[in-house]
Amino acid sequence: MNAATQRLAFNEPTWIDTIAAWLLALLWILPLAYAVWTAFHPAEYSTRFALAAPLTLDNFRRAWEAAPFARYFLNTTLLVAMVLAAQLVLGTLAAYAFARYEFKGRNVAFALVLVQLMVMPDILLVENYKTMARLGLVDTLVAIGLPYFASAFAIFLLRQTFMGIPKELDEAARVEGASAMQTLWRVYVPLARPVYTAFALVSISFHWNNFLWPLIITNSVNARPLTVGLQVFSSVDQGVDWSVITAATLMTSAPLLIAFLLFQRQFVQSFMRAGIK
Amino acid sequence: MSSIALIDIAKSWGDSTALHAVNLQIEPGSFCVLLGPSGCGKSTTLRILAGLESATAGRVLIDGRDVTTLPPAQRGIAMVFQNYALFPHLSVADNITFGLSVRKVPAAETALRLRNAADLLGLGALLERRPGQLSGGQQQRVALGRALVAQARVCLMDEPLSNLDAQLRQDMRRELRELQRQLGLTVVYVTHDQAEAMSMADQVVLLHQGRVEQAGMPRDLYARPATTFSARFIGTPPMNLVALESGRIAGSDADTGMQAATLGVRPEAIVLDPQGMPAEVQSVEYLGADLVIACRIGSQTVLVRTDGRHHAESGDQVGLRWALEDAHGFDAVGKRIH
Amino acid sequence: MSSIALIDIAKSWGDSTALHAVNLQIEPGSFCVLLGPSGCGKSTTLRILAGLESATAGRVLIDGRDVTTLPPAQRGIAMVFQNYALFPHLSVADNITFGLSVRKVPAAETALRLRNAADLLGLGALLERRPGQLSGGQQQRVALGRALVAQARVCLMDEPLSNLDAQLRQDMRRELRELQRQLGLTVVYVTHDQAEAMSMADQVVLLHQGRVEQAGMPRDLYARPATTFSARFIGTPPMNLVALESGRIAGSDADTGMQAATLGVRPEAIVLDPQGMPAEVQSVEYLGADLVIACRIGSQTVLVRTDGRHHAESGDQVGLRWALEDAHGFDAVGKRIH
């Protein structure tokens, strides 16, 4: 009923919760906070926290110059968009079939999907490399994304969500003459919006940061993602240079953090039973 | 215009059986009301008709075509759900026109139908709202609107007016009936409102525990209830059923001249007449236009409906009278005998 | 027993205002019915009382204590939600006893109350079911059960019987009223059913567009509607409101001897009498016990409620008569004058 917009504060966080939540958050954000501190200060302050420490952008300059980051940003953005789009489309279709269709072999098929969760992609490097070589896709963005297009994680997550969507709405749509695809697209997908948001955030983060497979399957700057550039700084032969690593990290992660701050607003009560008695 | 037939429809969930071999014939273009106590299987019948629930046994025919296994979308129906089932993420306007946009009805036509429906239902000012921002009755009207704009040949309505005020309900009834006649819709309508059933139906089907208890024209059901269940179910306050002992009202000497196990007489058929059967007022219920007086005769209680301006008090002695043609007789198992 | 007072309560969502400065006084242990058209603010009033919605302005007092900012749990209330708000994962029994287990009521006591409620509501056989496996009416009864077992001093009910059949509703009304009296509950009850309002209420509050239109005893509202809105809202079929032109019914010579802009007369107060005001039957509606005849006098239509056994046909010429004390006069803005 008429709830969503204004609610009285009942059963809501107390000040104890607020304090605890903030403490935990400060703990959680510590690595990021450290990264910010270190990136903006000269190297000798990377382990010392003096208020008077001078600020500098030099670390960022060094990081930026170490690799063709502009190109990498472009590649990564394209990659992430492509992978996410494919995952959402394929995952949505498959999840819908699993959630709302009864058919022979459903459990087996679902088990087969889940298997992907357990098989670690890195183990499949050599085989998948061979496949890409056969397809002539080595050193392309598509090759980086292709093995991830079908995501068991997405299918599983969306299936769970679709199962929770009130059957009444499915029925209403079908009575209105909507086909399965129309029902999916016009009822299920919009209702699952918070979950799509969650998945998108996670998937984007993952592929933004994914490293080994992109490194192996690509050779040229034209196809390589950001992390390949970032990895330049992680060589430990010389010991860890926190200043430049953190600067590079902030530089590459900033879009994600900003995206998160924008997207987290999508987590709004989109409860599914508002029009159901 | 579409005819509908249910043939030996049964429905069970595990042990619990909601419908036992229901048979039903609905004329094309007629208005059929399903009536019955809560949980008797009205919604289930509707849902089987719509193809939302698969019958455990039996067949569904629409226009003579067997649609038992057809999906809802292919049955050419519209439906108002008892629980509304509005799409929470869509505005009122989008909810109402959902089916039209699914069927790719042209925009102009859609806008026209939407405007008509919104005017009819008094939703004009709310078209941009989401269901979560509506009152219960407004939600129900949106659900009704969604079914109306579809202009399907068969329209199923599950208590579509239950959350509306009397006024509005009255208006809606009239409009619905008119629309149904105009468009030649076949309507199957669930309600628990007697007046609704009586005033709208071409045919009333009374369900009881998953079986058809009686089906017929409203006047017939009211005037000639086939069983004591029908008798008591239709009419407010319900028909008085008085136990007889060899023609006399149980626990009294009042002779009814009836050979039946049970005598039925409607409260509104009883007149207060000092010359009538002596009775004592037990309690009085004021209903505005009417007054319902519960009177005692022997061991039996008899309700009398009378004019609201009457005054009566508990303990008063009154006389009751009714015409012979208003007396119904039932046998021991509740079947009508005369 | 708890008294309730709403003082200048207002509620808006952005631009749309649901309540404007509502004032309301409810006596301890009384049964107050909120009545009004769909969307007038009944549920909102209840939800503000319950503490589920924060009022934009005004104060809520329960037993003289200002509870405006208190959370629901501390107000000592029980509530039946218009949309039931059942816990989908809990059995019927667990739904009903949810509050008791919150309050750690002893198991024996819980079981007792559950059994009583289940018996009362006819849910005995369904206690193990989940809400999703119930019919609409059964769900509503569970919602009712949950509020009843709480035995809170104040009980708020939002159309608790709307999805029940007439029979059951009748029974429930009686039981509720009895329970309320026995336990001395203060009940605020929303309904759109006139009969319910009339038969149950100690006080009826008629809301209209977020304002209190009239509040008083049921008989008063019926007998002396303060405005044309009250007049038309209460009573089915509603009071006839006939436009007068210097005492005559507009478009006719029929003199009513009234100095008012509008004449009000209830359909049930009109008797068919060949000597009465001449009128022509326009249409006839059969309602079982009653027949409602729409008659035309001049440019006005007048409904007449008469015995269901009467026969009348469209086009018949009839005469209408009513007693002077049944005639209500209203001024041009709809206020009662006599």
Add this chain to the structure above:
Amino acid sequence: MRPRAIHAWLMLLPALVLLVAFTHWPAISTLIDSFFSTPKGKRPGVWVGLENYEAMVGDPVFWKAVRNNLWFAGATIPTSIALALVMALWVNERIAGRAFLRMAYFTPTVLPMIAVANIWLFFYTPQYGLLEQITGALGLPSHNWLGSPSTALGAVTVVAIWKEAGFFMIFYLAALQTLNPSLREAAAIEGASRWYFFRRVQWPLLMPTTLFVLVNAFINAFRMVDHLFVLTRGGPDNASILLLYHLYEVGFSFWDTAYASTITVVLVAVLAAIALFQFFVLDKRVHYK
């Protein structure tokens, strides 16, 4: 086949094709490899039957990794799920600084592991590391967290919990947003405390998400080793070695592909058995209409 079944399979088809091509097919070839010896240069692999499996049973590092991994799983799964839930419950409500809190909890997912592990390395560094600076200020003795066998595993576990909790938080948050607020109202009327409401209403209704999270947490406990490469490399003396790390060593340092396949097969089989068991047993009980 009934048309609905065909329909369903058609919807599954694109995903299944890709899964077969990039997961199942390589997985099967991995299975086959595990019955052959590792091909080395000109020497092709020969059929050795279960020899690789026997070697695995006799490999003390493998068993050490198994023990460590069980401990690691036992610590990370419940802790990260519990923390994720608490975080989600907090940031689902109107709490001061909600956007910031959400971001804070989510940072572990956003930051690349390469960088993050190096930052954690600093936290754990003896003498001037952040942890030492704090414990030092409290007058506690210095400790080499990553360099001593007794604390290395614990230290990497903490990093894993940090990463996982924030990750799962987002799914709980999304699920909480879809719960019917009427239920909260009903519970509030009944006087349910927050804990009671959580226990009786939110928790059961979140079960589908919990099942999802549980299966993933369980699998991740055996898959999350990225930070090990920077932090301890499984050391000292295998004190913090985990199965997948061992697998990487065998596969990509030792280039003993047959043995790596063997470990993969066993790991995947055990994970699959347990995960599918969790799923198929629990799934029936967690969905309410």
Add this chain to the structure above:
Amino acid sequence: QTPVEVQFYYPVAVGGPIAKIIDGFAAGFMKENPGIKVTPIYAGTYQETIVKALTAHKSGTPPVTSVLLSTDMFTLIDEDAIVPFDDFAKTADDKAWLGGFYKAFMMNSQTGGKTWGIPFQRSTVVMYWNKELFKEAGLDPNKAPANWAELKDAAAKLTRKDASGKVTQWGVQIPSSGFPYWLFQTLTTPNDAILANEAGTAVKFDDPKVVEALQYWVDLGKAGVHPPGVVEWGTTPKDFFEKKAAIIYTTTGNLTNIKANAKFDFGVGMIPANKRKGSPTGGGNFYIFKKATPAQQEASFKFIKWITQPERAAQWSIDTGYVAVSPAAYETDALRKYGRDFPAALVARDQLPFSVAEFSTHDNQRVTKALNDGLQAALTGTKPPAQAMQDSQKEADRILRTFK
């Protein structure tokens, strides 16, 4: 005629604009050799580079040439992934070039009488000390400890504790995470022990001289002058900058880093001797892959020869801090001048005559892990040194069985 394309994988293991330098070399080479197109491909760390190279190799599309660890030689041979250089060195000039590298570097590049790798980005372990701290401890800041006894002595003097007895500054720090075997060689070599035979088929971990070397390391810890447990390699330079360690052992590859970041005067010296002087070499070699076409292999040979010419080697050394691979490089004007301005850069060169091959065998990483585990066990006190080395020996024998 299309140019011959040479894909060239290289890792980045030190800071600085490595990619730019490599690209510069490639461009320079292509200008001189228009028929060849060299495509340098950055491939991550050493470990990632070999994963990438071998994955590509196993899929049939390896690079033509790659810089990989010198210790990967046996692995690459066993995988049948590479070809020896001898096949390409046909002219006298070529042979002279092959003979022109430091012997210490060639030890890791040759086996079975063939040359499989060409030294390129090579390093060795040296000792760095903080002159200021030496002064504070009353030691001569310009005289580094030259042998084990002096080292232990100096370390004791350089160790500082605060009031609560907590050590705030360690005398000496030898890292032991990741690749402890390499640092361990800075102790075994001076103790006159060689861990593996040249064929890479046998190891001598249980040699008493090896155990003694380990005992010395462990004793440093027990004496409280060296941090306990396993010391992280990656943070060791930082420990040095932070004055938490007065003397550290680390690679010459760190020289540029330390020069840039140490806010104090520091010295670079040879690894302290015991029975003899010595330190292991390390770093990466060029390899040529077998599955490339002969034309590509020839072209890559040309490129490798070109890039290791003295001027280029000198430039590479100056730009990156790696040791130049041939004596001739140190004779170039550029490096001479550099050495004059920054004598510390020459320490590695001076140490090379005493240097030995980095530990490497067949099934290298596995044997290495056996050794590493033993070392870490001893350093963390889980096992006594002798026991630890015996266990490692047993494991290594088991692994190497098949190569005998």
